[in-house]
Amino acid sequence: MRLVVIGNGMVGSRFVEDLLARDTAGKYDVTVVGAEGCEPYNRVLLSEVVAGRHDLASLTLPTPDHPRLTVLRGTTATGIDREDRIVTTDDGTRHRYDQLVLATGASARIPPLAGLDTGSDHLPLGVHALRTIDDAREVVAATLNARRAVVLGAGVLGIEAASGLAQRGCAVTVVHPMEALMERQLDGAASRVLAAVMPRAGIEPRTGTGAEAAIVADGRLTGIRLTGGEVVESELLLLATGTVANTSIASASGLPCERGVLVDDASATEDPRVFAIGDCAQPPDGAMGLVAQGWEQARALAERLTGATGRRRVGASGSNDVVRVKAKGLDVVTMGVCGGMRPDDPTHRALSLSDPAAGRHVEVVVADGRLVGATCVGAGPVAADLVAAYTRGTQVPSDPAHLLLPALAPASTDGAVPSGGDTTVCRCNGVTRDEIAHAHADGARDVHDVARATRATTGCGGCTQDVCDLLERLGARSGTGSPDRDLTVAGSPV
Template identity: 75%
Template sequence: MRLIVIGNGMVGARFVEDLLARDTAGKYEVTVIGEEACEPYNRVLLSEVVAGRYELSSLTLPSPDHPRLTVLRGTSASSIDREDRVVVTIDGSRHRYDQLVIATGAAARIPPLDGLDPTPGRLPRGVHALRSIDDAREIVAATLNSRRAVVLGAGVLGIEAASGLAQRGCTVTLVHPADALMERQLDGSASSVLASAMPDVGITPRVGVGAAAAVVADGRLTGIRLTDGEVVESDLLLVATGTIANTAIARDAGLACERGIVVDDASRTADRRIFAIGDCAQPPSGAMGLVALGWDQARRLADLLTSASLPSRDGGTGSDVVRVKAHGLDVVTMGVCGGARPDAPTQRSLTLSDPATGRHVEVVVEGDRLVGATCIGAGQVAADLVATYTRRTPVPSDPAHLLLSALSPAIVTATSPDALADDAAVCRCNSVTKADITSAHTCGSRTVEEVAQATRATTGCGGCTDEVCALIDWLNERDPAAVRA
């Protein structure tokens, strides 16, 4: 059966890897059409490249070498002929399919500001988005001659990018028109604590103020005019105002599209031969956004196509845990959080906020379960809450006990390797448990790199790297003879 995948990004590539691993009967001949000429890479860590903590070469993801797989890199799909079941590429080639998976991802949203032409390739010099490996390369090069930067948008990517630019020596102004930083995850109190910590790491936050225009002279950015009339001088603008799903090829083919390509819980479009996954898709639960959700969608579709049954989701593995990768800014959220959350009478919340020390922790409990938390500057307590949340561990009747590790570092933490249950999720992006890592260690994986190759742990957002290191060290101490061997 001929299966075509349009898109060779993080989700499309993972789907192909999962499908071929499950297709033991040799049912599928797979062709991947990828617009970028390079191997698939980890977009989640692009902000880490800007910060200088990763090299571009270290972002490359595993790519299967399989006799039933053909990958067309540097090739764009231009149209889908649903009647003839053909994908046409930009060079006029026609590729026939029996089933088609669209994984075209999303593009950076460029806001309609005076002075900015959102047409691709028409942005003034000094204006950048951060969506591709080429974007990261250009931003790093731009920092060599830039000393003043503005980041527009203070979602997760915006804060990470601002931190990265500050690490590169830029004086950074972070402009965010909403009333709170990371408003999807933080309420006003949490945002204030985070904002107060930013000047210490070289970032000046401007919350509740938007950008009105880009000030451009001779084709180059010189500043940003804010909605309050102030002009912030800048020679680098990084736009982090969200994404727009790449739906054009699906829309032109007559498939239903809203914010994304409309699909059901099985990732099927109205055309039963065509599926959509990742950031381009709009499942009943809403847009995707987090890579763990896209990878779960890829896994479920691979299972469906190879076994004709739809597996359950990885409930409780923590795919909605958000960790901000920013030097000096410790932010972790999960589940129920943010200022826009509904007022549920069955939920209880408890907040510990100490702005003077840059610490803010809120836990939300329903029954005997932790259903959400917000952690700023919380260190170990954030790790313990993530463990409690992802493992669905029953919590004490008094939620205050959940905060005790923040108040008393001497308390044994839930993330200590001895305390972790074998089925505890360590890498939530890839649903890797303590037992998976222990098994890999038994089979000879002794380093983070070897464990990553065997289990995929640490290859998502990278937020579990410290936990994986601690677990490997613990395993090595338990079996020193195996390490020496």
């Protein structure tokens, strides 16, 4: 059976890997059409490249070496003929399919800002998005001559990018039209604590105000005019204003699209031969824009098409909404029910501890004896325990205040978070301590070995330090020595 996949990003490549691993009967011959000319890479860690903590080469994701797989890199799909079941590419080739998977992802949203020609493929010098590996390369190069930077948008990417630019030596101003930073994850109290901490990291937050125009002279950015008329001088503007699903090829073929390609709970479109996963898809319960959700869709679709059910990893589904901000000096972790726009549910019991002077804010939301949401700013150890309780569905203590102040919990707490071998270390991929220990026993000695063996650290990267610490303990126990903590590939940052 001929299967064509349009898109070779994080979700498309993971789907192909999952499908071929399950297709033991040799049912499928797979052709992947990828517009980018490089190997698939971890888009989530692009802000880490800006910060100088990752080399671009270290972001590369594995591609299966399989006799029934053909990957066409640097090739753009230009049309879908659903009646004849043909995908046409920009080189004029026609690829017949029996089933088609759309994993076309999303593009950076360019806001309708005066001074930016949103109808052009080229932005003024000094203005950048951060969505592709080429974007990251250009942003890093721009920091060599930029002393002042503005980040437009204070979602997760905006905060991470601002931190990266600050670490590159830029004085950074974050401009956000909403009253709360990261409003999807933080309410007003949590946002105020984060805003108070940001100047220590070299970032000035400006909430409740938007950008009115990019000031451009001789084709180069010189500043940003805010909605109140104030001008912030800047040589670099980074746009972190969300994404737009890449649905044009689906829409042109007649598939129903709204914010994304409309799919059911099984990632199927109205055409029984066509499926959509990842950022381009719009499932009934909405898209979260998190890679864990896309990977879960990839796994479920691979199982559906092959009829082979693999082991469902702990934490890899049902709790794929954990957000951990990757920003030096800004410790923010959220999960489940959180943010200023959450529903007012009478069954939810919320408790919070806010200490702005210490840069700390913790809130937990409990229902039916389980943790259903939490917000943690500046509370690393508490956040780690809450993530474990949330992803595992652990019974919480009878007094939920112990979740905020774990030191007060009695020695024999009911609902204590277990730390056994089945504890999930990598939540994006559902990798447990036992699996990492088995990989170590099989010869994995550093983070890269563990990533190849288990996929741990290949998602948001938030578990990298935990994996290093675990390898160090395993090495000390077995006498094999400490792991290599160099998390980048040798070479220059770009």
